[in-house]
Amino acid sequence: MSILNMTIKEISELLKNRKIGTVELVRHYLDSIRRQNPSLNSFVTTCEEDALEASEKAQKLIDSNDNTSLLCGIPFGIKDNICVRGIRTTAGSKMLSDFVPAYSSTVVNRLVEANAVILGKLNMNEFSMKESKEGNIFGFVRNPWNKEYAEGGLSEGTAAAVSGDMACFALGSDSGGELRQAASFCGVVGLKPTYGLVSRYGLISSASSMDQIGPVTRSVEDCAAVMSVIAGQDPLDSTSVGRSENYLKDIDKGIKGLRVGVPKEFFGSEVNTEIKESISRALENLGQEGAIYKEISIPSIKYILPAHYIISSAEASSNLARYDGIRFGHRSPDARNISEVYRFSRKEGFGREVKQRILTGTYFLSSENRERLYYKALKIRRMIFNDFRKAFENLDVLVAPVCPEVACKLTDVSGDKDHLLKMHISDVYTAGLNLTGLPGLTVPCGLDKNKLPIGIQIVGREFSEKLLLQVGYAIEKTVGKLSPGEGDKYGI
């Protein structure tokens, strides 16, 4: 039977009713990867043998126990900055092209304990930094909806793998919006949880005060299912604080009386009209379901970008200092003294954009600029945080675009240097949540005239994931599931 583009929930049902076996399921995805990955470039490492072995174990559990977890036997992919013991983990960098961690991240351990099956590691921008010039060591990821298209400066294998049916779900990370943006470009569901809700232990840091791991899935329910497993405090991560919840429970509760805010700063002239229209339709649908929405203003939105750029660069410059060629990572063969071990290894191991960000961050933190720029950015962060908090005094959620544009053509991405700033400017819709720690869920809400997906972003208070998923579920219900090549069916 065809399991193409099925959700976790649907597949789990088939597994439990013995309609398919876990091994057969894994083979389906491995075949799909073999067929599609050469063009989509989503996976950078696959673990066929381990995956088959894990799926056999999962099958035994299903055969002997009716109460296996929803994720038992479900194959998934992992962004390549999330450490898995014994599997090469590169963070998309030449620096770590041979790095095999001796430890696993907490999220991966939790999923493996739930008997989900690791298919492999997914492509990403080097250390999650957008790169316009050189791509990364593994090259650009292509959009399963149209292989001529990229993900707008992103190379997130997560969304492409899920959208292209190469994995049932994926774990991504979001430091400035990359998880949500990629999900939106590829027409899948993506959640950046509240900062602290999901352990970062084993996530290769980019901007520590903003990085957060989250699920990329085919449905809102799937997102809830994965969150139920990965969320919750971890004794290995001092910045993890949340409790785990059953996010699936009451997901279909409905949104009657939901108070929705629409910040006008997120819907300026730079936002593509089709995106605006699509989001308006989604809002109207929410209204019909009983939600009340109104336009609001969050003036400090215009300072998200500089604050985010300063803080993320500063933190990255320090986080990436440990890559010195001594204990792990690339070491220059030409280094003749200790200073050259540092300077050459880092020159050779990092790509252009990463080096630019390290230099920029070093500048922001230097004694002459720290007060004036870095601390100022922290003050702006407070201002933005306060503004969002104020907005939530009378509202339950906000909606925003994920990006001002849909996915752009590959040819538009590479080679254009000024594109860099433009790319970062598009982070305005997502990076505010990284600055403030608030959760954001992106759900597909339509297709544009080129049959490329459009996503809507739902933003909530701290630890309001349950509500976000309920709202996302309501939107998904009105839009229906979108899959590449099936857009016509929905007549959007």
Added chain:
Amino acid sequence: MEYEIVIGLEIHAELKTKTKIFCGCKNEFGEEPNTNCCPVCLGMPGAMPVLNQKALEYAIKAGLAMNCDIAEFSKFDRKNYFYPDTPKAYQISQYDLPLCHDGYIDIELEGTTKRIGIERIHLEEDAGKLIHDASGEGSLIDHNRSGVPLIEIVTRPDIRSPEEARTVFESIKSILEYTDVSDCRMQEGSVRADVNLSVRPKGKGTFGVRTEMKNINSFRAVERACRAEAERQTELLERGLEVVRETRRWDDLKGTSFPMRSKEEAMDYRFFPEPDLLPVVIDRSLIAEIKSSIPELPFDKRRRYTEQYGLPLYDAKLLTESKKISEIFETALEVCKNPKLVSNWIMTDLLRLVNEKGKSILDTALNGRIFGRILLYFDRGEISQASARTLMEVIAETGEEPDSVIDRLSLRVQRDENLVSGVVKTIIRDNPQAVSDYRAGKTKALGFLMGRTMAALKGNGDPEQVRSLLIKELDRTE
């Protein structure tokens, strides 16, 4: 012109926790290289720090012992610099909100007391160790020490002489030892000092340009380094030259320091708040609990020993220098209530035995209670001084109970008047020459007869009793 020396110390001390500050690796000295390390202390990608509660408590304890205010809200920062012994290329330390601040210690030097301000005490992680490769090709890095908890104690520039600097260092070390937060193994570098020193014309209000000398790990070296640096700076000023603000390395063998880095190339550490650790908020009740666990500290003890026990300051200082010795003193004193006697015996015989047999005998054979019993017997005149000495030596060797040794070796003083009289009579009978010398007025002869009697009593005679019995017998039989 007369110059005044201004010194501030920064003292780093390793805390004696079981594990490292941010991971569960053993905090232990002297193991095979890289046996106590993990992804966290090696700074591997994705690994994250979690603060050891004991390290926090020890730092608070040290702060309270030095009369500091404990910050209810404290945080960690990153100090960024590249060095091969620093795995993450940043040290997790505390920059603007240290755990402890604004304290002081009282020191005593040549009979006068002086108060030295403690600006701050903060918590941070130690770096690894570089081992020079014998082949000369490179350096090996051992990360067993990476992530060992350290406190950095920063004094105010209140110190005015090399001797004072030494005394401050000694006092701080002894506070750390008393509070049991650090092993203070000086020779292994678990406590080390950085010296900030400047000189200025006496009477001038502003400070001169200072230099910093790093990682000095003995009291003597601190004093010597301060003296040499003060001389160097004074000489520069007298010749009309300027002192350059720089970091210098003190070479204790050569007795001189060398410049390491000048201000121009000063490191920019790019401090910023550690995003991987949340602020530390300290409960008042925890502080109270820790406060109640702090024992009497050396300075107070010293004062009490002189006031309550009437001991000379010299004795009090020596007895309080090490916590162990003061404990022996106090326990022994509970048994033998003669402070000066106990003090004398500690400073002479006991310390000599400790030197010979090692410190451990103070915990076992010659613990305070046993030592006190020996002194009690001596003080009561039940054993002689020589016997007390013999007793200590035998016990240090065999670990026996004092009473059984006294019995086995017949060390008890013999006071049975009939018995002693009998011996005296025998001695008088057997030494007619001496007896007639005595009667002829040669008092020396009495000493000879006493010696004979004591020998016959195997040294266990009571000299007073023997003497009076001898005189009585000599006078009677005349």
Added chain:
Amino acid sequence: MAVGKELLLKIADIAAISIDETEAEDYAKELDSVIGYIEQKLSEIPDDDLEPMEHVLSAQSFFRADEVTNFDRKAELLGSASVTKDGCHFVPSVVDPS
């Protein structure tokens, strides 16, 4: 221009990245434009008494008990290094501790 080649090379030195003269110009140009944009944006905001926000979480740190948890895959850890000797990481001679 706020950031010239010379300043950039100084920053690169602090960041321990070897950069040649021509690259430096390229990096400097980009850094300059980013900083130009950022400074202009920041200047719009008055320096009020906002408290810098270091952490978004209002929570405080939890602690670890002082108990040994032995990491048992040390060989794998050391195996990540490209150069080792006698169970240690190995680098060209480090002359003077600073």
